[in-house]
Amino acid sequence: MDLETMNDLTINTAIDYALPSAFAGRHLIDGKWVESTETFDRVSPSHGSVVSVSAKGDAAVTEQAILAARRAYDAGVWSRISGKERAAVLLRVADLIEANVERIAVQETLESGKPISQARGEVGGAADLWRYAASLARTTHGDSHNTLGDNMLGVVVKEPVGVVSIITPWNFPFWILSQKLPFALAAGCTVVVKPSEMTPSSTVMMGELLMEAGLPAGVCNIVLGYGEPVGSLMSTHSDVDMVTFTGSTAVGKLITQSASATLKKVALELGGKNPQVIFPDADLESAADAVTFGVYFNVGQCCNSSSRIIVHEDIADAFVARVVALSKQVKFGDPLDPSTQVGAIVTPEHNAKIDGYVQAAIAAGAKLELGGGALSVDGLGRQFYQPTIISHVTPDMAVAREEVFGPVLSVLTFRTLDEAIALTNDSNYGLSAGVWSENVHTCLEFARRAEAGTVWTNTWMDGYPELAFGGVKQSGQGREIGRYGFDEFLEVKSMVMRIGRSRAPWVEACA
Numbered sequence: 001m002d003l004e005t006m007n008d009l010t011i012n013t014a015i016d017y018a019l020p021s022a023f024a025g026r027h028l029i030d031g032k033w034v035e036s037t038e039t040f041d042r043v044s045p046s047h048g049s050v051v052s053v054s055a056k057g058d059a060a061v062t063e064q065a066i067l068a069a070r071r072a073y074d075a076g077v078w079s080r081i082s083g084k085e086r087a088a089v090l091l092r093v094a095d096l097i098e099a100n101v102e103r104i105a106v107q108e109t110l111e112s113g114k115p116i117s118q119a120r121g122e123v124g125g126a127a128d129l130w131r132y133a134a135s136l137a138r139t140t141h142g143d144s145h146n147t148l149g150d151n152m153l154g155v156v157v158k159e160p161v162g163v164v165s166i167i168t169p170w171n172f173p174f175w176i177l178s179q180k181l182p183f184a185l186a187a188g189c190t191v192v193v194k195p196s197e198m199t200p201s202s203t204v205m206m207g208e209l210l211m212e213a214g215l216p217a218g219v220c221n222i223v224l225g226y227g228e229p230v231g232s233l234m235s236t237h238s239d240v241d242m243v244t245f246t247g248s249t250a251v252g253k254l255i256t257q258s259a260s261a262t263l264k265k266v267a268l269e270l271g272g273k274n275p276q277v278i279f280p281d282a283d284l285e286s287a288a289d290a291v292t293f294g295v296y297f298n299v300g301q302c303c304n305s306s307s308r309i310i311v312h313e314d315i316a317d318a319f320v321a322r323v324v325a326l327s328k329q330v331k332f333g334d335p336l337d338p339s340t341q342v343g344a345i346v347t348p349e350h351n352a353k354i355d356g357y358v359q360a361a362i363a364a365g366a367k368l369e370l371g372g373g374a375l376s377v378d379g380l381g382r383q384f385y386q387p388t389i390i391s392h393v394t395p396d397m398a399v400a401r402e403e404v405f406g407p408v409l410s411v412l413t414f415r416t417l418d419e420a421i422a423l424t425n426d427s428n429y430g431l432s433a434g435v436w437s438e439n440v441h442t443c444l445e446f447a448r449r450a451e452a453g454t455v456w457t458n459t460w461m462d463g464y465p466e467l468a469f470g471g472v473k474q475s476g477q478g479r480e481i482g483r484y485g486f487d488e489f490l491e492v493k494s495m496v497m498r499i500g501r502s503r504a505p506w507v508e509a510c511a
Helices: 059-075 083-099 101-112 116-139 173-187 201-213 227-236 249-262 284-300 316-329 348-363 417-425 440-449 482-487
Strands: 003-006 009-012 023-025 027-029 032-034 039-043 050-055 143-145 152-160 163-167 190-194 220-222 242-246 265-269 275-278 308-312 331-333 367-370 374-377 381-385 388-391 408-414 432-436 454-457 490-498
Touching: 009 316, 009 374, 023 201, 027 059, 027 201, 050 101, 050 201, 059 163, 059 190, 059 220, 059 227, 083 101, 083 116, 083 173, 083 201, 101 116, 101 173, 101 201, 116 173, 116 482, 163 173, 163 227, 173 190, 173 201, 173 242, 173 482, 190 227, 201 220, 227 249, 242 249, 249 265, 275 284, 275 417, 284 316, 284 408, 284 432, 308 316, 308 417, 316 367, 316 388, 316 408, 331 374, 348 367, 348 381, 348 388, 348 408, 408 417, 417 440, 432 440, 440 454
Parallel strands: 009 331, 023 050, 163 190, 163 242, 190 220, 242 265, 275 308, 275 432, 308 408, 388 408, 432 454
Antiparallel strands: 003 009, 027 032, 027 220, 039 050, 143 152, 152 490, 367 388, 374 381
16 A cells, blocks of 8 residues: 555555456346446546446336336235245345445445445445344234224234335445335335436346345336436336435435325435534543544545534634544545545535535635645546535534535534534434533433434444434435334235124114
8 A cells, every 4th residue: 555645634545456347237127137228337436437337227118117016016926925035035135245245345436436445344234234124024013903892803904015216326325225125125015226327336236136036026126327217207107106215305305396296105315414512521532533434434425424513612622623633644545445444526526516615614714624625646536525624614604504425524613502402403404413421411411402313422323223214304204224214115004893793784774
């Protein structure tokens, strides 16, 4: 590994790595791989070469995929088999994921720009989601009501919602697919999946694993392409019963509007502007490390990024200095280097958008503590952004309110618990929040009053398949993973049964 220091930053320059041939991605429809006459390329944001060539879906191929999912659902080849049988397939998929981690992770790194070590963790860790979903397939149940009278029995059953459109983003393509797909399958649904056009290949690889695991034809269909027409048709088609989407709040609103014509069920996991609140009595070493991790993980391109911190004014200067020092030690650069912690920005356009937020904040009076511009990495080009910390940020600045989606940390200050909570909740988003204090009363009050779907106490971004994930306000609706996420893919049916011929006639017989 060739290390150099540039502007006091730790930079990993390009390593010698033989890139694989460009991955050829095809649609998966009714158990068969399908080509398209048109294709689209993905150029690696870190290495500048074409790393995948994918079939470009149109309305016709999307229609075929939806109808295949509809036929499979109505035929009952998956929806009406036992939970035990569904679980067996999901468990085989989990084993196959673990056997193919390296191949999938390398492709994901090349397409997304994320560090290979994080891609390996994402792909390998996804197997646990499949195993947990398998357990739900066998243990889900409804309720019985035996107290309605001696001649009545009520049974509440849970049934699959039907055909589900799954639309996934580019930042965690394999993980987010695994937050949705195994739970939909465990419930007995059939699906059509559209990955982001920027990171399509790991979803195609998932399709290969599903076929190898023995998933019946038509149960999972994959269409590659763009939001228009593929995603649009998946959101409006009358044979689709539900849409689950992860991505930007703006697109989530469009999907909700599109789906309203057929009153589909919609589940959305959208943006965040997630704060970590630091009190003076906190373990400041651990807090500073967690803040550094929270803002740079996945190149800051993460809905759970802790892109703003709210620090007590008595410790603000010292705490920021500590985070700046740690940031200079974080290894930025070649994502194929296993020691790299922060890789490339997904597109040049997004790189420019990130810089726009930073420059606007400085122009408005914020103080640049570190970074603040594109980063050039030897042998890889300039599609990187420096670790950036901005202090003296006011709540009205765009950098404090909007989702920057890059390695940029905004610093605000507070004096009282009430003020910290007010700053936390002064946001259109409500995905996650964190609090750092050794006082359990402070932590509990903050956790109860913070408007967020997840609140971390003295930690950041720990997650488990058992715990639901999702946001409030404009961070989305519905939940993913856990039993609550599983329930999103189920409908509740009440079955009311009269026992015997005990019902009094409504119409009196004529004399």
